[in-house]
Amino acid sequence: MKKLTRTFLLWIASGVGLAFAASTAEAHFPWLDKAADGKVVLFFGEDLTDRTYHLPESLQAFPLQHHQDGQVTDLNLVAVDTDAMVGLQSADQAAAGGLVYGEKVYGDFRGSTLVYYVQHFLGADPQAWSKLSAEGEGLQxxxxxxxxxxxxxxxWHGKPLSDVDVKLFCADGHEEASKTTNAKGMVAFTKGDLExxxxxxxxxxxxPASETPKRAASMNYLTATFYWEAESAAGAAEKADGTKKVGSMKKKADPPIADSGVAVVASGLPEMPAELTSFGAAIAGRTLFLYGGHTGSAHSYSTAEQSNQLWSLNLDKPAAWEAVSTDERLQGLALVPAGANSLLRVGGFTALNAEGEEHRLQSQDEVKRYDAEKNEWTVLPSLPEPRSSTAAAVIGNEVYVVGGWQLSEGKPNWLKTAWKLDFAAAEPKWTAIAAPGFQRRAIAVAAHQGQIYVIGGMTNxxxxxxxxxxxxxxxxxxxxGPSLVGDSMTGFGCAAYAVGGRLYVSTVSGNVQRLSADGKKWEIxxxxDPGRFFHAMLPDSGNSLLMIGGANMSVGKFTELDRVTVADSE
Incomplete structure (x- = not known):
């Protein structure tokens, strides 16, 4: 199943397509829910799990009304800002039934007026819902x-809307189904679709804009939420085509192969000194290094929410992390070993804005080498183009950089190029390698058997x-190569490394996958649990890997280090 993400926000309506670019406000939508305390809550996120993003200024007053039995009542809303929820909530408990509805103009977007609509059907009785409407309102x-x-x-203004896509998502944000309305504006979702x-x-x-009547172009988006009570867990677990539903980030339909010799256990190492995602990580000699990364809340980017710290942990004597150096504030960078006691840092992006300001994100072309013995950074030739959300791997003395995009305070430029650099050369320089033929970011890149593997990520x-x-x-x-096992989200923000002659990937779906010996398939x-993404996985020895940092959409960021133990593979 698909997870609702920025790139999926493509809607086809009346033959007109609209794609949202990957900037902050464009990737988020308002949603309604009824909280455990009975109050209605409104939050602005990418999906139903994303409840801590701050409301844009134009949405901080979002009028909501309760509709039932012909009566319309305005809800009194108050701002809420907690670790679990940021947005608005009703001052009083909601009624047991009825419909909560609201609409709000976000503002001008690319020459059109952007309008958001929200609905929440109270209770759990579809028969009662059939009698509810917000008469005469816009999109519902x-x-x-x-x-x-x-x-x-x-x-649309009380009239059925045909040939429109309606997408169904579960509480975890997975896309369960997509249907197109018929001539009567109707779609039907099966009990197997619903969770x-x-x-x-x-x-x-x-x-589109109209002269008669005079009307500006508009983009209109609706989220409608409701609670479904399945007749039975078994009945709801099977779709119409007989396949099993995935109700969480972990894919249950593919258990690990028997006697794989692989296990995920606690590492016993000190926790990370900070909560980090999208950071650089590498092991040089017997020292684990972490650089940069995102320290703020989900989807909030600013100078203060990016780390400029290089941390180290001696894996032979892992008493405590040490802050060894500071440099540029970066995230979405690549960090690789460049010999026994040095590192290579490549690209990344810097947030130029302060907290609460409109995002100004700038990809960097800077490449630096860190000498651990001298504790100093040396500038190397810059990347041919700024690049972030990228990854790299080393074969011999050459580093290969693949994937990513170029951010420059506007629409991102998805990169089509890939490069290598011999960091041991007297005069190192970047050389283009064959064009990959794909455009992806948030990937994993690993060296295995003399080749470079690019795994998962997000496409343009x-x-x-x-x-x-x-x-x-x-x-x-x-x-x-073969596709990873699982739904499309499995590859997003994954981490990969080869150890013991085999290539491994850890995923947000909560599994470790291994490339088969013949290279033809991935096996779980x-x-x-819980799964991680935007983390790192690095070899601690010939038969184990360390899983470091990252986050999970349900539980937040990790500071614990887990160990992936690997039996002899060769």
């Missing part, structure tokens, strides 16, 4: 029971990916 859905599950009718608990529908509509068109691509330095050619060899 009406819900009614159906033999197969639940019918949804999309209305017990909180569900959400999303609809998008673009309206289709969202998260499980693809594997392989570069052969001898022939300067690319080939396709261990599971862990």
């Amino acid at each position: 859905v009406s819900l009614a029971p159906a033999d197969s599950g639940l019918a949804a009718t999309v209305l 017990s608990g909180l569900n959400a529908l999303m609809v998008g509509l673009t309206e 068109e289709d969202g998260p990916s499980t693809a594997t691509n392989v570069y052969d330095p001898q022939s300067n050619t690319w080939s396709e 060899v261990a599971e862990y």
Whole structure:
């Protein structure tokens, strides 16, 4: 199943397509829910799990109304800002039934007026929902029971809207189904599509400018939430096509292969000195180094929320982390070993804005080498173009840099190039390698058997990916490898490294996968909970890997280091 992410925000409405770019406000939507204390809450996030992003200024007053039995009541909303939720909540408990509805103009976006609509159907009775509507309002859905599950009718100013995509998401943010409305504006979701608990529908509509009547172009987006009570756990667990649903980030349909010899255990090492994601990590000699990274809350970027610290941990005598150096504030960088006692730092991006200001994110072309014995940085030739959300791997004395994009305070430029540099040369310089033939970021890059593997990530068109691509330095050619096991989110922000002659990947789906000996497939060899992404996985020895940092959408960031133990593979 797909996870709702920025790149999936592509909606087809009346033959007009609209794609949201990857900047902050563009990737988020308002959502409604009824909290455990009975109050209605409104938050602004990428999906139902993303509840700590601050409301844009234009949405900080978002009028909501309760509709029931022909009566309309304004809700009194108050701001809330906690570790678990940032947004608005009703001052009083919500009614047991009825419909909560609201609409708010976000403002001008690329010459059009951007308008958000929200709905929440109270209670859990589809028959009661069928009698609810916000009459005469803009974009909304009406819900009614159906033999197969639940019918949804999309209305635009009270009239059915045909040929519009309606996407269904579960509480974890996975896309469970996508249907297109018929001539009556209706779609039906089966009981297998729906998941017990909180569900959400999303609809998008673009309206062109009109002279008669005089009307500006508009982009309209609706999220409608409701709680579904499945008739039985078994019945709700199977879709119409017979496949099993995935109700969380962990893929249950593919258990680890028997006797894999791989396990994930606590490492016993000191916790990280800070909560970090999108940081650089490398082991040089017997020292683990961490550089930079994001320290703030999800989707909030500023100078103060980026680390400029280089940390080290002696793996032979792991008493405590040591702060050894500071330099530029970066995240989305690559860090690789460049000999027994040195590191190579490549690219990344810097947030030029202060906290609370509009994001100004700038990819960097800087490349530096760190000498651990001298505790000093040396400038190396810059990348041919600024690059962040990238990754790198080393074969011999050459570092290969692949993937990423170029941020320059505007629309990102997804990069099509890849480069190598001989850091041992007297006059090192960047040399282009064969163009990869793909554009991906948030990838894992690893060296294995003399080749460079590029795994997972996010594509510039289709969202998260499980693809594997392989570069052969001898022939300067690319080939396709096997896809990771799991839904598309499995590859997003994954981490990979080879140890014991085998290549391993750890994923946000909560599993470790190993490339088969013949290189033709990935196999799940261990599971862990909760899964991580935007983390690192590095070899501690010939038969273990360290899983470091990162985050999980449900529990936040990790400071614990886990160990992936590997039996002899060769």
